[in-house]
Amino acid sequence: MTVYNIALIGFGGVNRALAELIASKNPLWERDLGFRLNIVAVSDLYLGSVISPNGLDATTLVESKFAKGGFSQLSGGSAEANNEVVIKNAPADIIVEATFTNPKDGEPAVSHCRWALEGGKHVVTTNKGPVAIAAQELKALAKKNGVRFEYEGSVMSGTPVIRMVDKTLAGAELNGFEGILNGTSNFVLGRMETGMDFSAAVKEAQELGYAEADPTADVEGFDVRLKVVILANELLGANLTPDDVARKGISGLTAADIDTAKKAGSRWKLIGSAIRNADGSVTGSVEPKCLPLEHPLAAVSGATNAVSLNTELLGSVTVTGPGAGRIETAYALLSDIVAIHNLAGANLKKEAA
Amino acid sequence: MTVYNIALIGFGGVNRALAELIASKNPLWERDLGFRLNIVAVSDLYLGSVISPNGLDATTLVESKFAKGGFSQLSGGSAEANNEVVIKNAPADIIVEATFTNPKDGEPAVSHCRWALEGGKHVVTTNKGPVAIAAQELKALAKKNGVRFEYEGSVMSGTPVIRMVDKTLAGAELNGFEGILNGTSNFVLGRMETGMDFSAAVKEAQELGYAEADPTADVEGFDVRLKVVILANELLGANLTPDDVARKGISGLTAADIDTAKKAGSRWKLIGSAIRNADGSVTGSVEPKCLPLEHPLAAVSGATNAVSLNTELLGSVTVTGPGAGRIETAYALLSDIVAIHNLAGANLKKEAA
Numbered sequence: 001m002t003v004y005n006i007a008l009i010g011f012g013g014v015n016r017a018l019a020e021l022i023a024s025k026n027p028l029w030e031r032d033l034g035f036r037l038n039i040v041a042v043s044d045l046y047l048g049s050v051i052s053p054n055g056l057d058a059t060t061l062v063e064s065k066f067a068k069g070g071f072s073q074l075s076g077g078s079a080e081a082n083n084e085v086v087i088k089n090a091p092a093d094i095i096v097e098a099t100f101t102n103p104k105d106g107e108p109a110v111s112h113c114r115w116a117l118e119g120g121k122h123v124v125t126t127n128k129g130p131v132a133i134a135a136q137e138l139k140a141l142a143k144k145n146g147v148r149f150e151y152e153g154s155v156m157s158g159t160p161v162i163r164m165v166d167k168t169l170a171g172a173e174l175n176g177f178e179g180i181l182n183g184t185s186n187f188v189l190g191r192m193e194t195g196m197d198f199s200a201a202v203k204e205a206q207e208l209g210y211a212e213a214d215p216t217a218d219v220e221g222f223d224v225r226l227k228v229v230i231l232a233n234e235l236l237g238a239n240l241t242p243d244d245v246a247r248k249g250i251s252g253l254t255a256a257d258i259d260t261a262k263k264a265g266s267r268w269k270l271i272g273s274a275i276r277n278a279d280g281s282v283t284g285s286v287e288p289k290c291l292p293l294e295h296p297l298a299a300v301s302g303a304t305n306a307v308s309l310n311t312e313l314l315g316s317v318t319v320t321g322p323g324a325g326r327i328e329t330a331y332a333l334l335s336d337i338v339a340i341h342n343l344a345g346a347n348l349k350k351e352a353a
Numbered sequence: 354m355t356v357y358n359i360a361l362i363g364f365g366g367v368n369r370a371l372a373e374l375i376a377s378k379n380p381l382w383e384r385d386l387g388f389r390l391n392i393v394a395v396s397d398l399y400l401g402s403v404i405s406p407n408g409l410d411a412t413t414l415v416e417s418k419f420a421k422g423g424f425s426q427l428s429g430g431s432a433e434a435n436n437e438v439v440i441k442n443a444p445a446d447i448i449v450e451a452t453f454t455n456p457k458d459g460e461p462a463v464s465h466c467r468w469a470l471e472g473g474k475h476v477v478t479t480n481k482g483p484v485a486i487a488a489q490e491l492k493a494l495a496k497k498n499g500v501r502f503e504y505e506g507s508v509m510s511g512t513p514v515i516r517m518v519d520k521t522l523a524g525a526e527l528n529g530f531e532g533i534l535n536g537t538s539n540f541v542l543g544r545m546e547t548g549m550d551f552s553a554a555v556k557e558a559q560e561l562g563y564a565e566a567d568p569t570a571d572v573e574g575f576d577v578r579l580k581v582v583i584l585a586n587e588l589l590g591a592n593l594t595p596d597d598v599a600r601k602g603i604s605g606l607t608a609a610d611i612d613t614a615k616k617a618g619s620r621w622k623l624i625g626s627a628i629r630n631a632d633g634s635v636t637g638s639v640e641p642k643c644l645p646l647e648h649p650l651a652a653v654s655g656a657t658n659a660v661s662l663n664t665e666l667l668g669s670v671t672v673t674g675p676g677a678g679r680i681e682t683a684y685a686l687l688s689d690i691v692a693i694h695n696l697a698g699a700n701l702k703k704e705a706a
Binding site: 169171298299314315335 | 374381382385386505510511512513516517520521522523524525526646647649651652654657666667668669670671672673674675680681683684687688691
């Protein structure tokens with residue numbers, strides 16, 4: 001039986017959900033996936049950090065009501081979030097990076113990833129920052145150190161997109177994509193279709209926990225722009241930065257715009273897209289588009305996300321699924337670990353030959 | 354550079370489309386996929402058979418207007434479709450099975466696959482027959498002989514479903530699926546929504562080439578039933594035969610049924626589905642269902658296909674794409690060969706270690 005020792009960097013919703021899954025699913029994963037996960041370290045800005053070479057009990061970790069700095073109560077614990085020490089010194093095979101997204105320079109998550117990869121540790125992350133800002137550098141660093149940098153959850157939570165294209169659409173000749181990549185703005189547009197104005201719809205999204213106190217990143221397309229950069233660079237071999245992608249959000253849409261579209265048998269959606277141009281360059285954009293109801297993305301409602309992949313040999317293939325959610329995003333981390341495990345399996349077989 | 358020698362069994366629309374792709378795409382595949390394809394044999398009920406150890410020119414093969422038995426004009430050719438000889442004796446690495454689907458016992462395609470696998474040749478196929486009837490036996494035979502039996506195109510042409518679940522959703526805990534798996538019946542239902550009655554809609558589908566002279570397999574759910582068996586056995590580990598799956602087609606739906614649904618904000622779709630029951634058994638079914646417009650499958654229109662995969666950790670993930678088409682189905686064969694190539698790569702690295 002393979003056991004992967006993992007260190008959780010950040011202990012917010014996503015990594016907490018992963019710990020919950022570990023608490024209940026390890027026997028199932030042993031049977032179906034061929035491995036179990038053992039948490040050997042956790043670091044969190046609020047709770048502090050802890051290294052436990054034999055492993056922390058996932059149930060205890062999830063159920064304890066720690067106060068600020070509370071990890072100091074644990075054996076091997078500290079009230080400080082010693083991320084660098086944890087990443088460099090914890091006996092982890094895999095570093096699970098789930099700190100906050102910094103859309104400017106990706107820090108401190110980029111450094112977290114660098115430390116891990118330089119130390120020969122795999123990295124799995126749901127953090128858009130390091131992927132949008134530094135994917136090329138981090139992938140090269142992973143390769144150099146014989147480990148993997150995996151980030152399925154940086155776009156559309158656990159709904160497969162990056163790995164789907166890589167593993168199931170090779171040779172289909174992807175020319176571009178368009179997607180609904182932000183559940184909050186899609187929810188707001190849906191509410192506006194019922195006659196609500198923009199501000200009231202945002203307020204409702206905030207009350208339901210879909211939108212943050214400052215909804216700018218979601219409704220003005222900044223979040224989608226990071227995802228367009230990630231997908232364009234990953235799927236179309238582009239080398240875009242966020243500033244390369246034109247961006248327009250949905251705050252300028254009025255109730256009248258929505259109504260006019262409705263009467264014309266169409267519907268506004270915030271679309272993130274990229275296309276490969278004739279000269280090989282790639283253009284990304286984020287803007288509200290008025291889609292006819294027959295369009296494969298027109299029916300994607302509420303907080304659901306979807307991406308249509310436009311290919312030469314298959315035409316359009318669309319994948320639709322959750323775009324957020326604690327467990328759904330934690331699943332993305334699991335799917336990254338499964339991919340590492342399967343690759344390690346091939347390597348182990350190689351070594352045994 | 355890796356060259357795979359392939360033998361085409363059946364030279365109808367799909368294998369002919371594969372030959373067309375080979376004629377133009379080999380340089381691209383060499384660059385992007387790491388291999389090229391070389392056709393060393395073809396066998397076809399109408400045209401005869403030919404074995405050419407050095408390879409047949411794909412362009413010549415595609416552009417020549419052969420008469421009945423016309424392969425006899427080629428060096429190494431015969432007016433007879435010597436399938437068994439071709440499969441057993443051609444110096445092929447991969448047998449590409451694309452003969453007609455026999456829903457009763459899968460023959461002669463099951464024998465074609467057996468001969469190939471017993472001879473240590475990989476099989477890729479778009480033929481539902483051998484997959485629905487004999488997948489377990491053929492997979493075991495492939496394993497025993499150190500080769501692969503791949504069949505992504507047996508459901509939804511090149512739109513990834515089987516490989517998508519295997520490669521991107523491991524550990525998501527699939528509990529069932531429901532899909533629109535027959536483009537002809539979906540097209541007919543779409544036309545009925547415009548006010549046409551069933552017979553007129555079928556007639557139009559026949560005129561457009563979507564439906565065959567005898568539309569029974571499509572509109573009565575027999576085709577969908579085979580696909581439900583394939584997906585249930587593959588994705589849910591079931592062991593169903595076609596007779597185990599309850600089946601009802603769309604011929605009983607009247608214009609009034611369609612109209613009533615429309616007025617209620619819903620829409621009839623022919624749904625193939627399977628669920629895992631509490632006792633671990635799997636129940637499959639094919640029947641028209643009246644879906645609310647918010648349902649992820651309700652907006653799938655025309656000849657497009659889609660499958661919603663119901664998972665424990667992600668909820669519903671839906672993939673939508675072409676369900677048929679010459680090039681789209683030929684792409685499924687290419688995607689199977691890519692999968693074999695990637696696996697062979699892992700094995701080759703193993704041997705080199």
